[in-house]
Amino acid sequence: MSTPTPKITPLVDPVARPGPVNNPCAACAIRDLSVCGALKPDEISRLNAIVVQKTVNAGATLFIEGDPADAHYIVLDGCIKLYKMLPDGRRQITGFLFRADFLGLAFRQRYAYGAEAVSTATLCRFPRERLEALLDEFPEMERRLLSISSSELASAQDQMLLLGRKTAAEKLASFLWLLSKRAALKETDWRRLDLPMMRSDIGDYLGLTIETVSRTFTQFKKSGLVSFTRPDAVQLDDIDALAELAGVEESWQPSTAM
Amino acid sequence: MSTPTPKITPLVDPVARPGPVNNPCAACAIRDLSVCGALKPDEISRLNAIVVQKTVNAGATLFIEGDPADAHYIVLDGCIKLYKMLPDGRRQITGFLFRADFLGLAFRQRYAYGAEAVSTATLCRFPRERLEALLDEFPEMERRLLSISSSELASAQDQMLLLGRKTAAEKLASFLWLLSKRAALKETDWRRLDLPMMRSDIGDYLGLTIETVSRTFTQFKKSGLVSFTRPDAVQLDDIDALAELAGVEESWQPSTAM
DNA sequence: CGCCAACTTGATAACATTCAATGTAGGTGG
DNA sequence: CCACCTACATTGAATGTTATCAAGTTGGCG
Incomplete structure (x- = not known):
């Protein structure tokens, strides 16, 4: 589970030069x-x-x-x-x-x-x-x-609340909500999220199994909350419902870091 | 659940004097x-x-x-x-x-x-x-x-691991272990713990219900891991077994704050 | 073209919750 | 002083959410 198979996309210059040459x-x-x-x-x-x-x-x-x-x-x-x-x-x-x-x-x-x-x-x-x-x-x-x-x-305290007290659906909704908030802070469109991590990572983040993550996503699709083009790109179709599920209070300022 | 019924033990001087009089x-x-x-x-x-x-x-x-x-x-x-x-x-x-x-x-x-x-x-x-x-x-x-x-x-990260991935017995054992470590840092005997908080607090800390906390305690009693004189005072009879359950690695330095 | 990893779906089972009743101790009032 | 009351804790039975076990499906890459 922890020994990874490196993939092949070294897009960025591996090591930059420190020092006076450039800054x-x-x-x-x-x-x-x-x-x-x-x-x-x-x-x-x-x-x-x-x-x-x-x-x-x-x-x-x-x-x-x-x-x-x-x-x-x-x-x-x-x-x-x-x-x-x-x-x-x-x-x-x-x-x-x-x-x-x-x-x-x-x-x-x-x-x-x-x-x-x-x-x-x-x-x-x-x-x-x-x-x-x-x-x-x-x-x-x-x-x-x-x-x-x-x-x-x-x-971390938010995450404890999630792990200790939220249901699978609430956990996943909170996760999507959090990613969306982060995306909104940066350049990206907040309705269309990249999910660079695999299902097992999402599960291990939310205290769930892969299967439950997958099933809950399907449930969300059926309810019209989200839709997928690929497994690693999700579109949030009903933010209000997601926020409701996530237990987000109105006018709540979510923490900046996950 | 949050409006408390204050009890009657004002043992300590309510407000001390700051300022130059004493220091x-x-x-x-x-x-x-x-x-x-x-x-x-x-x-x-x-x-x-x-x-x-x-x-x-x-x-x-x-x-x-x-x-x-x-x-x-x-x-x-x-x-x-x-x-x-x-x-x-x-x-x-x-x-x-x-x-x-x-x-x-x-x-x-x-x-x-x-x-x-x-x-x-x-x-x-x-x-x-x-x-x-x-x-x-x-x-x-x-x-x-x-x-x-x-x-x-x-x-907080330790607690996320606990909440997301540990069973009820492991959670409770971890909790006792943590309290014991804290007691050991201070004056107190680490085998004999005060539990000032009620079962519902323990449950809400570990992501469990009162009933599960209570049942797990009885299970521990039956296995000879702990014994109680009163519900709010526990004696740790088999620390090694508790540590094992808690998932504590040998020579592990637990964090100082909970 | 076929393999492999990741993901999805299905059937079953387990652990913890829920609902309900009983037990216990400390505090209060008759 | 004892009975009662309340808050907390324990125990029991039934339910349910999520985990586990087991096939399938999809898509990328050699």
């Missing part, structure tokens, strides 16, 4: 969405000096639970899943990361979870020691990290 | 366990200037989801539960707080969860604005907060 961070489109935005224009080169850009294929493992935590990452593109496992192989996906999301909170010696690429993904990799040294220097960056950490905590 | 923070026994430990001895009075000590009865509501988030708290004594609710009343308890735990992470305008006293509890209350102003002044304090936030995130 990719300065031109970074998502800088202001993440911790990097805490630095003033003339300080950006400090980041550039420690970052290495990295592309991983779908299915590739970034690290597993228990690995020495020697780096933090920011997702530039693609989708990463974080997960924890029980000794017998049962798995819980604790989150999906997309563009601009931070990976590596939990400042400890070892990662408390595994990370694997759902689709081909590009990340900025910051050596742990050196990034944390920058935090000492730039309190504003630490402030941002605290803010990110707080949002993730809030999302 | 309770300086004498605080748990200072070093929390954010306050970030301040040097001569800076402690800054905290003292903004803190108000507060005692709440069992069942009392500190705040509910959606209330303006105007304060942070540190638990001095007693037990507080945090929870989220669905529109129809289903509830998920996202954590229990004990001595030295921080309450109020999630730096937003409104609380994303409710907080209620499980047992009579004493807290230090810090007005939000003023505490956050102190953070600007003392980066070390912010650092501690980030560290607390990270631990809570790790605990």
Whole structure:
């Protein structure tokens, strides 16, 4: 379940050059969405000096639970899943990361979870020691990290409510709602969602089996809530019904990170 | 379910005096366990200037989801539960707080969860604005907060694994294991646990019903894993079996906060 | 063209919930 | 002081949602 079969789409330049030659961070489109935005224009080169850009294929493992935590990452593109496992192989996906999301909170010696690429993904990799040294220097960056950490905590609490108290249909509706909100924040059309992750990932995220995920999708199709062109592209036809199922209160501001 | 019937045990002085008269923070026994430990001895009075000590009865509501988030708290004594609710009343308890735990992470305008006293509890209350102003002044304090936030995130991930993938028996064993670890960190005997919360709280924390909690406890009793003198005091008779059930790996360092 | 992985659908079974009754302890009032 | 009341906990029986086991289906790729 965890040894992946890498696929073959290295679309992005595997390793970018840090250092003075060019200054990719300065031109970074998502800088202001993440911790990097805490630095003033003339300080950006400090980041550039420690970052290495990295592309991983779908299915590739970034690290597993228990690995020495020697780096933090920011997702530039693609989708990463974080997960924890029980000794017998049962798995819980604790989150999906997309563009601009931070990976590596939990400042400890070892990662408390595994990370694997759902689709081909590009990340900025910051050596742990050196990034944390920058935090000492730039309190504003630490402030941002605290803010990110707080949002993730809030999302985690939402997810606990989902896992502990929602039915299969409510879980799936909440999942679609969440993806839709994220899509709306970015450029994408929020009615038409990509589902880069497979059914087993969705199941492991929602505390369900593949079969239940599939059956619930069919049920949604029959009720006119959603429609599919391909299994990995869903159209939300009745957002209100989905929101109702998800248990979303009116005027609710969903958390930014999953 | 949320309007409580306050009980009658105001054991502690309801409101302590801040200000120059005395300096309770300086004498605080748990200072070093929390954010306050970030301040040097001569800076402690800054905290003292903004803190108000507060005692709440069992069942009392500190705040509910959606209330303006105007304060942070540190638990001095007693037990507080945090929870989220669905529109129809289903509830998920996202954590229990004990001595030295921080309450109020999630730096937003409104609380994303409710907080209620499980047992009579004493807290230090810090007005939000003023505490956050102190953070600007003392980066070390912010650092501690980030560290607390990270631990809570790790605990939240553990809890997602529990809620999404563990059976009733595994959930309950994990819960006892967690309480035991916490007790071991403090003064208490780790074999003999207080359960200040009622069965419905345990159920809402583990994503189970009262009945399942009760049945699973009796099952544990029959198997010789635990024994009860009173419903709110459990003795762990077979820790190894509980750890095994909980899915705890050898040499595992459980997170400090629930 | 056929294989393989992912997904869907069906039949059965299990675990936990629901509904219902009983048990227990602490507190209150007669 | 004892009986009663209420809140919490336990136990029992029936139901149901979701998991499990087992075929099929689809689509991409060699």
